[in-house]
Amino acid sequence: MLRLGLRRCAPVGRARFAIPTLPQCQSMVPQVARIQQVTVLPALRNAFHQSRTLSQNATAEAVAPPPESERMRFEDVKGVHPNLIRSITEGMQYTHMSEVQEQTIVAALSGKDMVAQARTGTGKTLAFLLPMMQRMIDSDPSLANRSSSRSARPNDIRGIVISPTRELAEQIAAEARRLVRGTGLVVQSAVGGTGKREMLRNLQRQGCHLLVATPGRLYDLLSDPHAGVEAPNLDALVLDEADRMLDVGFADTLADIQSKLPDIRQKVRQTLLFSATIPSNVVHLAKAMVRQDQFEFVQTIKGDDAPTHARIPQNIAICKSMINLFPTLYELLDREMAKAAADPGARPFKAIIYFGTTAMVETAVALDNALRRDRGHTFTQSPTLFIHGKLQQNQRTRAANAFRRARSAILLSSDVTARGIDFPDVTHVIQVGLPSSREQYIHRLGRTGRQDKEGEGWLIIPEAEAREAASLLRGLGLKDNGGLASERAVVESEEDMSPIFKEVTDAFGSVPYSSLAPAYLAWFGNKSSREVRESIEGLNKWATLGWGKQTPPSVRTDWLRRRGLQNVPGFNVSDDRRPERDSNSSFDGSRYSRDGESRIAEGGGWDAFQGQFQSSDRRGRSDRRPGGGRSGGRSGGRDFGNRGSSRPPRSSNPWEKRDREFDF
Numbered sequence: 001m002l003r004l005g006l007r008r009c010a011p012v013g014r015a016r017f018a019i020p021t022l023p024q025c026q027s028m029v030p031q032v033a034r035i036q037q038v039t040v041l042p043a044l045r046n047a048f049h050q051s052r053t054l055s056q057n058a059t060a061e062a063v064a065p066p067p068e069s070e071r072m073r074f075e076d077v078k079g080v081h082p083n084l085i086r087s088i089t090e091g092m093q094y095t096h097m098s099e100v101q102e103q104t105i106v107a108a109l110s111g112k113d114m115v116a117q118a119r120t121g122t123g124k125t126l127a128f129l130l131p132m133m134q135r136m137i138d139s140d141p142s143l144a145n146r147s148s149s150r151s152a153r154p155n156d157i158r159g160i161v162i163s164p165t166r167e168l169a170e171q172i173a174a175e176a177r178r179l180v181r182g183t184g185l186v187v188q189s190a191v192g193g194t195g196k197r198e199m200l201r202n203l204q205r206q207g208c209h210l211l212v213a214t215p216g217r218l219y220d221l222l223s224d225p226h227a228g229v230e231a232p233n234l235d236a237l238v239l240d241e242a243d244r245m246l247d248v249g250f251a252d253t254l255a256d257i258q259s260k261l262p263d264i265r266q267k268v269r270q271t272l273l274f275s276a277t278i279p280s281n282v283v284h285l286a287k288a289m290v291r292q293d294q295f296e297f298v299q300t301i302k303g304d305d306a307p308t309h310a311r312i313p314q315n316i317a318i319c320k321s322m323i324n325l326f327p328t329l330y331e332l333l334d335r336e337m338a339k340a341a342a343d344p345g346a347r348p349f350k351a352i353i354y355f356g357t358t359a360m361v362e363t364a365v366a367l368d369n370a371l372r373r374d375r376g377h378t379f380t381q382s383p384t385l386f387i388h389g390k391l392q393q394n395q396r397t398r399a400a401n402a403f404r405r406a407r408s409a410i411l412l413s414s415d416v417t418a419r420g421i422d423f424p425d426v427t428h429v430i431q432v433g434l435p436s437s438r439e440q441y442i443h444r445l446g447r448t449g450r451q452d453k454e455g456e457g458w459l460i461i462p463e464a465e466a467r468e469a470a471s472l473l474r475g476l477g478l479k480d481n482g483g484l485a486s487e488r489a490v491v492e493s494e495e496d497m498s499p500i501f502k503e504v505t506d507a508f509g510s511v512p513y514s515s516l517a518p519a520y521l522a523w524f525g526n527k528s529s530r531e532v533r534e535s536i537e538g539l540n541k542w543a544t545l546g547w548g549k550q551t552p553p554s555v556r557t558d559w560l561r562r563r564g565l566q567n568v569p570g571f572n573v574s575d576d577r578r579p580e581r582d583s584n585s586s587f588d589g590s591r592y593s594r595d596g597e598s599r600i601a602e603g604g605g606w607d608a609f610q611g612q613f614q615s616s617d618r619r620g621r622s623d624r625r626p627g628g629g630r631s632g633g634r635s636g637g638r639d640f641g642n643r644g645s646s647r648p649p650r651s652s653n654p655w656e657k658r659d660r661e662f663d664f
Contacts, residue, residue: 098123148184152207193393322542509548517553536570
């Protein structure tokens with residue numbers, strides 16, 4: 001235990017933070033004892049350890065929050081302009097604060113810098129917007145009057161909110177516009193994937209007091225000498241989802257942005273940093289950005305809080321093979337929509353279906369279109385929308401807004417919507433395929449059960465991923481309760497297919513081969529050669545019997561060599577680059593990657609979502625790379641059975657006994 005404690009201290013020790021919560025470490029490591037004399041952000045160093053403890057506590061019992069009538073009323077907050085209060089109580093129809101707002105708003109109104117640990121879906125957007133707007137009004141009281149909006153200029157930005165994703169930035173900007181409706185404050189948004197010229201035109205014509213932006217686009221504006229976007233009078237800076245920004249590689253961009261802002265020693269500003277967790281890299285970021293003599297840490301996540309995944313019923317469907325995935329998904333959709341329709345008191349069915357790659361989302365969209373056009377499948381009675389990183393930003397925004405407004409709908413999505421986005425009344429989150437990490441699974445699940453409403457989670461995976469799922473998601477409370485006929489059906493020929501399998505296969509048959517092949521290759525992702533050996537036979541069956549095609553997609557020798565898969569049997573290898581009509585074109589898979597925001601994607605023209613696998617999911621499942629082998633490989637031939645395998649496939653399903661409930 002002591003050795004484990006020392007390892008946990010190491011990152012903080014290198015950052016010169018004292019660790020009074022672990023006196024054993026101080027007594028055994030004199031250097032740590034000396035660091036005790038240099039106290040830098042002591043609240044954060046404790047939060048770092050507490051955050052790690054909370055993130056590992058997956059079975060905490062729920063504690064009922066205080067009733068709304070006992071929480072602070074917005075009207076009772078001192079020091080806030082009446083126009084802002086009126087927007088909240090009359091425009092937004094909020095009377096009492098949430099727990100997060102009660103703990104953070106008053107603290108932020110004091111003017112100190114703040115780091116707040118708060119979960120999404122708890123009202124934290126208003127928690128940082130209200131003090132921010134009030135600080136701008138305190139700095140210039142004329143901004144409280146609507147007439148002052150006419151004098152807004154793009155080179156007089158008073159507040160900046162930085163968000164890691166485009167959808168979240170637009171969501172924050174929309175909330176801010178509602179808040180300032182009765183004032184003269186002007187809110188603008190700047191996100192990647194949109195036309196810079198049109199955005200600059202709005203800034204020039206309307207001016208800006210609060211700019212909500214993604215990091216890459218913000219730096220692009222501030223560093224462009226011709227844009228005229230400046231913040232010499234910056235009063236407040238907010239970093240939302242700081243841990244997420246650092247996870248996807250925005251650390252350097254944030255440092256560059258800092259260099260374009262006024263020196264804090266010459267122009268005092270308030271910095272508010274919100275983060276769901278406080279890992280060591282967030283501690284480093286806070287140390288670099290907040291005023292250490294004017295700082296407060298606010299902990300809004302208590303040790304007895306039940307995490308989202310402890311409140312939401314979670315189910316796992318372990319499919320016999322890849323060919324079972326989509327029939328199982330549609331059987332589940334049919335069943336759950338029928339249950340909602342049969343219960344007059346139930347909420348309308350509203351689901352987000354997550355896939356791990358853009359290519360899989362595109363495949364699901366193509367299949368959905370085929371089912372609607374040719375089959376009239378019952379689940380298509382509900383409107384279906386889709387979002388992924390290859391879409392233009394205006395397309396993503398329209399889809400998000402339409403799903404947000406819909407009472408009942410299905411959203412097919414990659415991970416661009418997995419964190420921070422507030423879609424009201426989502427009843428189901430369904431994840432198809434194993435997520436890239438434990439954290440990503442939890443963030444996706446967090447799109448349901450928000451604001452203390454009920455929700456339900458499902459994970460649908462092939463049997464080849466069952467062993468890894470058991471390790472990755474242990475302790476999160478998933479239950480394998482069975483009940484879906486398509487899940488365990490053994491399909492070896494068309495004669496074995498139930499009606500739903502035949503519907504799916506017929507629909508896949510009308511989808512162009514070129515639209516399906518990328519999903520086949522993207523599924524390999526960062527899998528090791530062992531995992532590829534165990535899954536290749538099922539993937540080939542999916543690509544032939546499941547799609548109604550003659551052969552699986554062909555791959556080139558160099559593609560196999562780059563991934564160390566040249567000695568793995570089962571691939572249809574062909575170096576013929578001539579295109580074939582609805583047949584086996586050679587794909588190298590490099591355009592399809594896991595979906596998540598990145599620096600390159602925000603920076604301008606080239607979209608990182610079309611880059612290599614590593615560009616948008618550098619960490620992969622567990623920082624593994626495909627296994628190696630001798631150089632060389634087969635070319636020009638076909639080998640799409642598993643006939644060359646030297647050992648029989650192992651059973652990879654730890655949940656074979658169906659009469660038990662398995663708790664991860």
